[in-house]
Amino acid sequence: MEDRSYAYDPVGETGAVNQQAYRMEAGQLWRQYAIAGIANIAIASTGYSMGWTSPVNLKLQNTTDNPIGEPITKDQEAWIGSLLTVGAIFGPFLGGFAASKIGRKWGLLSTSIPLFIGWILIAATKNVGMIYGGRIFWGLAVGMLFTISPMYCAEIATDDSRGALGSFLQAFITLGYLLIYGIGPYVSYMVIAYVGIIFTGAFAVLFFFMPESPFYYLAKANIAIASTGYSMGWTSPVNLKLQNTTDNPIGEPITKDQEAWIGSLLTVGAIFGPFLGGFAASKIGRKWGLLSTSIPLFIGWILIAATKNVGMIYGGRIFWGLAVGMLFTISPMYCAEIATDDSRGALGSFLQAFITLGYLLIYGIGPYVSYMVIAYVGIIFTGAFAVLFFFMPESPFYYLAKGDREAAAKCLSSIRGRSHEGVQAELDLMAADVNASLEKTATVADVFRGSNFKAFYISCALVFFQQFSGINAVLFYMTNIFEAANSSLDSAIATIIIGVVQVIASFITPLVVDRLGRRILLLISSCGTAIGLGLLGMFFMLAQANNPVVDKIGFLPILSLVLFIVTYCWGLGPLPWAVMSELFPIEVKAIASPIATAFCWVLSFLITRYFSAIADALGMGGTFFIFGACCVAAFFFTLFLVPETKGKSFQEIQDILSGRPSKPEKA
Incomplete structure (x- = not known):
């Protein structure tokens, strides 16, 4: 194999996505520091704002340079000092929302708005209330900046610069303090305010020309995955609504058989979705293939929202399944093709991480809002993906396969945050791989030959074990499991706890998968899920036998499911998809991946459709023991x-x- 040591290498061994996206050729590490420094000008501005009270309180305690005309009281001084922290309590939530919806760059730029408002209130103040308002707005900016700035710096950093860039926050905030302490006692109240306004303006102008974090592009590709997680977890709270007549759009309780079909028909659509997704990815591109998944998602939600009978619910679930199958085929392909060798595991793990966000949302709101509100949130979720992903770049591999090298260079430079010249070495390697694959014409028969077949049976086996861990049965019927266990914890609360654990565990995997490797995480995952399912099976066996010890171990179902979910999210959940996207060569990927993905959803259909019947025949305990044996x-x-x-x-x-x-391999 050719020496790749010269190639652009955006990720080091820690797996931080595109972490060298801003590393120029040797000797130009300074650019990362410059970008991080400009990003932290706003932090220095907040340091200036936070230290503002030190010199200004003395001015406000007399009438010589006091804009409100009378000395402030001790109580007012205390409020002036503390109200910034009140704003800072709410700022992180606003900052996190901005970072995820409009990106790290524009999230950071948006902090200049509360900073400007705060300084304008301070400069124009006529009473202490305006000072209070200014301090609260500064606090909002502080909370937002302390959330987004470390995120941005970590995502543009390399392995050897992440610590330095992360420490910029403290360094720059002390610069702000130094400035206010240095000039505050010697200039007027208004000059202090004008310096604050200039400081904020300098940040807004300079940072406008800085690049976006590469992580943001990847997140947008997976919003649709989060939307499908919301759709897949829909049965957990909605089944309870459909079993009564209070909030039931079809007017009568569903039967056990109808409940089983509602749970399983999503997987029927998902069996056919991969073939549609593979066709779309090759014909209209990865980007437009992903965007096209919003069509069956919208149709599904409209059927669910307008439902008058159980048949419309069936139809909605099938359309969701088509979207799920398409997304589980195209999203790993897109992420693998925009990744570098060392980041592919982390990017592949995003699928599982984002789908758990969707589950958490439906678990969190489902039990407490109406059937229609759940449907409206699903429609909004799908619309948010369609709008935001519209502005994301195409996979450079797709353009190269179509012979459009200029378009490939443009989208790769957008993803990497570099100039056209800066991505040429990496683009040459991509082009060589694509040209080699185009020289071979793959057929279905090629999937079952030589190393392709080895990749195929490993991929199919991994998705088999993924599904026969019982994950979809657990997630689709989470609330029912807690009800059946007579757990001492309210089933809705227990489900939310599981959802939170699922999200946290899923976002750990991208951070460690390129450090520890795929095999070790799969081994840990299969071992942990087996133990969790064994404990859950034991609990149901004891409950079925009316053993009195059950009353003392009511905590065991949630403990077992936490262990199961955490370890599943570390390996069996995300890694079959990541490994599948790596094992198949380019020329057979569009054929083999849909077959393996469809096989996954056939298994999922069998489990979700017949889980209730098997549980009735063998008992919950026996069913979970079977799932545990598969994990072994x-x-x-x-x-x-x-x-x-x-x-x-x-x-x-x-x-x-x-x-x-x-x-x-290269060193």
Whole structure:
């Protein structure tokens, strides 16, 4: 294999996505520091604002340079000092929302708005109330900046600069303090205010020309995945509504059989979605293929919102399933193709992380709002994805496959945050891989030959173990499980707790997968899920036997599910998709991935459709023991047959699968 040591390498071994996107050629590390420094001018401005009370309180305690005309009281002084922190309590939530919706760059720029408003109130103040208002607005900016700035700096940093860039926040805030302490006692109240306004304006102008965080592009690609998580978790709260007549759009309780079909029909649509997704990805591109998934999502939600009978619910679930199957095919493909060798695991793990956000949303609001509100949120969610992802770039691999190198260079430079010249080395490598793949015409038969077949059966086995861990049965019927367990904790609250744990665990995986590797996480995951399911099975066995100890271990269902969910989210959840996107060569990926994905949803259909029937026949305990046994099998399959793909190029992975020796990786 050719030496790639010269190639642009946006990610180090820690797996931080595109973390070298701003590393120029040797000797130009300064650009990262310059970008981080400009990003932290706003932090210095907040330091100036936070230290403002030190010199200004003395001015406000007399009448010589006091804009309100009379000395402030001790109580007013205390409020002036503390109200900034009141604003700062709410700022992080506003900052987190801005960072996710409009990006890190524009989120940081938006902090200049409350800073400007605060300084204008301070400069124009006629009474202490205006000072209070100014301090609260500064606090909002402080809370937003302390949320977004570290996020932005970490995401543009390399391994060897992340610590330095992360410490810029404290360094720059002390610069702000130094400035206000240095000039405050010697200039007038109004000059202090004017300096604050100039400080904020300088940040807004300079940072306007800085690049966006590469993480933001990746997040937008997975908003649709979060939307499908919301759709997939829909059954958990809604089944309870459909079992009574209080908030039931069809007017009568559904039967057990109808409930089983509602749960499983999403997976029927998901069986066919991968083939539609693979076709769309190859014909109209990864970007427009992803955007096209909003069509079946919208149709599904409209059917759900307008439902008059159970047949319309069935139809809505099938359309959601089509979107799920398409997304689970195109999203890993898109993320893998915009990733570098060392970040592919982290980016592939985003799918599981974002789908848990959707689950958490439906678990959090489902039990407490009406059937129609749940549907309206789903429509808004889908619309947000369609609007935001419209502005995201296409995969450069798609343009290269179509022979449009200029468009490929443009979108790659957008993703990496570099000039056209700065991405040419990486683009040359991509073009070589694409040209090699175009020389081969793959058919379905090629999937079952040689190393392709090895990649195929490993991928299918991993999705088999993923589904037969019982994850969809657990998530679709989460509330029912807690009801059946007679848990001492309210089922709706328990479900929300599980959702929170799921999100936290899922966002750990992208941080560690490129450090620890795929195999070790899959081994930990299969072991942990087996233990969790074993404990859950034991609880139901004891409950079925009316064992008195059940009353003392009412906490066990939630403890078992927490262990199961956490360890599932570390490996069996995200990594089959990440590994699948790595194992198949480019020329067979569009054929093999849809087949493996469809196989996954066939299994999911069987489990979700017949989970209730199996649980009735064997009992909940026996059913969970079967799922646990499958997780034990997953452990040994991974141990003996799954190759490690961490940090390896696509060509190196193909060499491993075919048994050919590879040249040593670059240092």
